[in-house]
Amino acid sequence: MNNELENMEWLDSYEALKRVNRGNAFTVPDNYFQEKEELIMENIRLEQLKYAHPNNGFIVLANYFDELTKNIESRIAIDEVLNAEQGFAVPANYFDELTKNIESRIAIEEALNAESGFTVPANYFDELTKNIESRIAIDEALNTEQGFTVPANYFDELEHKILQSTINTPVRSIQQERGMIRKLWISKSFKYASAACFALVVGTAVMISEFNDTAIHKRSDIHKALSKVSDKDIEIYLQINGDTPAIMENVDPNSLNSLLSDEADQNKTN
Amino acid sequence: MSNQVEDAEILEKFQDEKTRNQAFNLLLKKYQQKIYWHIRRMVIDHDDADDLSQDVFIKIWKSLPGFRSDAQLYTWMYRIATNECITFINRKKLKNNISLDDVAHELSESLADSSYFDGDKAQMKLQKALLTLPEKQKLVFNMKYYDEMKYEEISEVLGTSVGALKSSFHLAVKKIEAFLLAED
Numbered sequence: 252m253n254n255e256l257e258n259m260e261w262l263d264s265y266e267a268l269k270r271v272n273r274g275n276a277f278t279v280p281d282n283y284f285q286e287k288e289e290l291i292m293e294n295i296r297l298e299q300l301k302y303a304h305p306n307n308g309f310i311v312l313a314n315y316f317d318e319l320t321k322n323i324e325s326r327i328a329i330d331e332v333l334n335a336e337q338g339f340a341v342p343a344n345y346f347d348e349l350t351k352n353i354e355s356r357i358a359i360e361e362a363l364n365a366e367s368g369f370t371v372p373a374n375y376f377d378e379l380t381k382n383i384e385s386r387i388a389i390d391e392a393l394n395t396e397q398g399f400t401v402p403a404n405y406f407d408e409l410e411h412k413i414l415q416s417t418i419n420t421p422v423r424s425i426q427q428e429r430g431m432i433r434k435l436w437i438s439k440s441f442k443y444a445s446a447a448c449f450a451l452v453v454g455t456a457v458m459i460s461e462f463n464d465t466a467i468h469k470r471s472d473i474h475k476a477l478s479k480v481s482d483k484d485i486e487i488y489l490q491i492n493g494d495t496p497a498i499m500e501n502v503d504p505n506s507l508n509s510l511l512s513d514e515a516d517q518n519k520t521n
Numbered sequence: 522m523s524n525q526v527e528d529a530e531i532l533e534k535f536q537d538e539k540t541r542n543q544a545f546n547l548l549l550k551k552y553q554q555k556i557y558w559h560i561r562r563m564v565i566d567h568d569d570a571d572d573l574s575q576d577v578f579i580k581i582w583k584s585l586p587g588f589r590s591d592a593q594l595y596t597w598m599y600r601i602a603t604n605e606c607i608t609f610i611n612r613k614k615l616k617n618n619i620s621l622d623d624v625a626h627e628l629s630e631s632l633a634d635s636s637y638f639d640g641d642k643a644q645m646k647l648q649k650a651l652l653t654l655p656e657k658q659k660l661v662f663n664m665k666y667y668d669e670m671k672y673e674e675i676s677e678v679l680g681t682s683v684g685a686l687k688s689s690f691h692l693a694v695k696k697i698e699a700f701l702l703a704e705d
Contacts, residue, residue: 275558275667277567295582299542
């Protein structure tokens with residue numbers, strides 16, 4: 252069997268099949284292939300658009316995706332390091348025990364809430380609500396009608412007056428308020444006069460104290476007491492109780508005379 | 522089907538981006554009906570063939586830049602269409618959870634009810650006989666009987682050796698002959 256027979260003449264061997272019309276029994280709608288051709292070309296253009304603009308018109312910078320990959324890898328590496336070295340640790344089975352503890356606490360709370368033992372009168376909360384609302388209404392009424400009134404814009408004007416008399420008033424110097432001040436102590440003549448007076452007073456006091464021995468005697472209690480004793484009584488006393496010859500030998504006759512004369516003068520003045 | 526020169530011209534134009542659409546339009550005009558009828562004989566229903574043929578040509582357009590000219594263009598397109606048909610039929614079987622016989626029965630009813638079948642009684646019998654065949658035998662018979670393709674060309678389409686194809690074809694023809702005779 253050559254190629255021609257193989258491809259074209261095989262049908263002769265099958266009588267029933269040979270009787271069948273080899274024409275196309277299938278049909279298509281009118282102008283189907285023409286319209287189909289246009290439809291396919293439209294679809295092809297859509298596909299071309301899709302390929303020409305794979306990002307649907309969105310543009311990214313050159314090498315964007317390479318850098319994005321590097322950034323993501325860096326972030327992952329940092330996160331891994333942070334997670335690996337975060338330093339926080341919990342005991343073994345901590346979270347299991349924590350769960351049990353929480354569940355126990357919840358159970359206890361629920362038990363307590365269910366059997367708290369506290370009761371309130373019937374309709375308590377309804378009446379409580381009404382009472383609160385009443386109180387609020389009364390407070391609001393009191394706040395809105397407290398009886399005291401002020402003229403319209405009173406507080407604005409008050410504020411304005413205060414500001415006018417304080418902040419907005421021009422500043423006047425203290426010197427202007429008090430008038431002229433004369434500072435006498437600053438003059439040189441006053442200083443010299445004061446110093447001269449002081450020196451005169453001090454010098455006089457020194458002089459008097461130096462030339463007046465009676466003043467010294469007046470200041471001593473022994474002198475005062477002895478000045479009241481007469482000379483004769485002293486001589487008698489010394490003759491009876493004292494070692495007169497020894498005293499007389501040690502006493503300076505000049506000083507004794509002056510002393511005696513002072514005593515005499517003192518007695519005269521008294 | 523000696524369209525080598527024309528196919529070469531189509532392929533050359535397709536390589537140039539400026540004439541790519543024109544080339545594909547030429548390809549459509551030349552092979553659209555052949556591909557459609559190849560699909561239609563396999564799936565019987567016009568609407569199914571309509572959808573499938575459109576999908577096939579979109580696939581051809583996408584794959585054509587990678588087409589190697591060592592094969593014939595039309596056998597390459599037939600291969601794409603055949604694979605689409607087989608995928609479609611298998612999906613239909615899975616979707617409806619029915620056997621191949623049930624598919625054949627369903628297609629037979631579809632053929633009887635179709636407004637796009639204008640064959641006589643003998644042609645209707647032949648189509649029913651074809652529906653009893655396995656997919657591969659049906660494909661071989663259709664390409665040999667209707668498209669008058671050589672075994673070598675069918676071999677390119679189905680990727681099967683010529684000897685195996687001859688065997689399949691003769692088995693198919695014998696079954697059809699028996700079916701037609703039994704029905705008569």
